[in-house]
Amino acid sequence: AKKQVKSSLEFYSKKLVDASLKRIEMEDALQKAVTNKQFELFLQPIIDISSSKIVKAETLIRWRLSDGSIIAPDEFIPLAEQTGLIVPIGKWVIAEACRFLNELKKTHQEIKLSVNLSPRQVADRQLLDFIKTTLTQQDISPELLELELTEGVLIDNYDKVHYLLTELRTLGISVSIDDFGTGYSSLSYLQKLPIDHIKIDRSFTMSIQDNEQDQGGNSAIILAVIAMAKSLKLGVIAEGVETDSQKEFLLRNQCHIAQGYLFSRPLPFNEFCKLLNTKN
Numbered sequence: 001a002k003k004q005v006k007s008s009l010e011f012y013s014k015k016l017v018d019a020s021l022k023r024i025e026m027e028d029a030l031q032k033a034v035t036n037k038q039f040e041l042f043l044q045p046i047i048d049i050s051s052s053k054i055v056k057a058e059t060l061i062r063w064r065l066s067d068g069s070i071i072a073p074d075e076f077i078p079l080a081e082q083t084g085l086i087v088p089i090g091k092w093v094i095a096e097a098c099r100f101l102n103e104l105k106k107t108h109q110e111i112k113l114s115v116n117l118s119p120r121q122v123a124d125r126q127l128l129d130f131i132k133t134t135l136t137q138q139d140i141s142p143e144l145l146e147l148e149l150t151e152g153v154l155i156d157n158y159d160k161v162h163y164l165l166t167e168l169r170t171l172g173i174s175v176s177i178d179d180f181g182t183g184y185s186s187l188s189y190l191q192k193l194p195i196d197h198i199k200i201d202r203s204f205t206m207s208i209q210d211n212e213q214d215q216g217g218n219s220a221i222i223l224a225v226i227a228m229a230k231s232l233k234l235g236v237i238a239e240g241v242e243t244d245s246q247k248e249f250l251l252r253n254q255c256h257i258a259q260g261y262l263f264s265r266p267l268p269f270n271e272f273c274k275l276l277n278t279k280n
Ligand code: C2E
Pocket: 044, 059, 060, 061, 072, 073, 074, 077, 090, 093, 116, 117, 118, 178, 179, 202, 239, 240, 241, 242, 259, 260, 261, 262, 266
């Protein structure tokens, strides 16, 4: 029995060592990716489903390895957040989004872009100045830039966030609450903070029932969120729309702005522009 205990201990510590080696390797690779700017910013269209036109797009980062393969953000954003590398990565994202806006301005002045912000970025004191400078450099009207923050980010850094959002509002940059409904937080911040839109999390969109008469069912939450957004005069965007029946449900229930694979996956800038030319 003693031997067995020892070998399972060895097994676990080897696993731990392997895991930390992998983490160190990955951190090293991510640091290099930051230096060499091995990222790409994809765009996922956000649609007005009553007109089928593209009104804005969410920017979503990808890490491009030298062999051409792509690493999804869920696989490196948490590490970037832990190590602080998210700060330079986030600056690159903002700069790239502004560069896109500058390109788009030539043909599609109406399109806005949204950028995801993580907790470390919000805590970064230089963020606001960086955004201002980048907008000026690219000659972009602040109204064209939107920022997405999760409920968790708002609550954990309440005082900083209050200041930041107030400054952003003054500049004309709008703010959306991302993954709304998953943060288990009090809703009072919706009235206290200058927020423009809420993005209904994909899990609620998924629970929309095909059956129109499903009053007490899973669609009850999404209906309540739409009603609440209206009464607080907030815009509402449904995330993760994948089926026609979800789209029809949203249209019937006055949620006209939506995003999801039904309309388009996230696309490289050139492909996004092609789609824009056919849709708008
Ligand atoms: P998110 O902000 O909630 O972004 C939406 C995610 O849902 C994207 O995944 C998008 O591709 C995916 N999605 C969109 N429509 C559908 C749909 O109809 N069905 C399904 N199953 N998925 C859909 P992605 O691009 O892998 O990004 C994952 C997360 O990584 C994002 O979640 C966001 O939290 C984070 N992220 C992405 N880009 C950035 C960035 O530039 N900065 C920061 N801080 N975080 C980012």
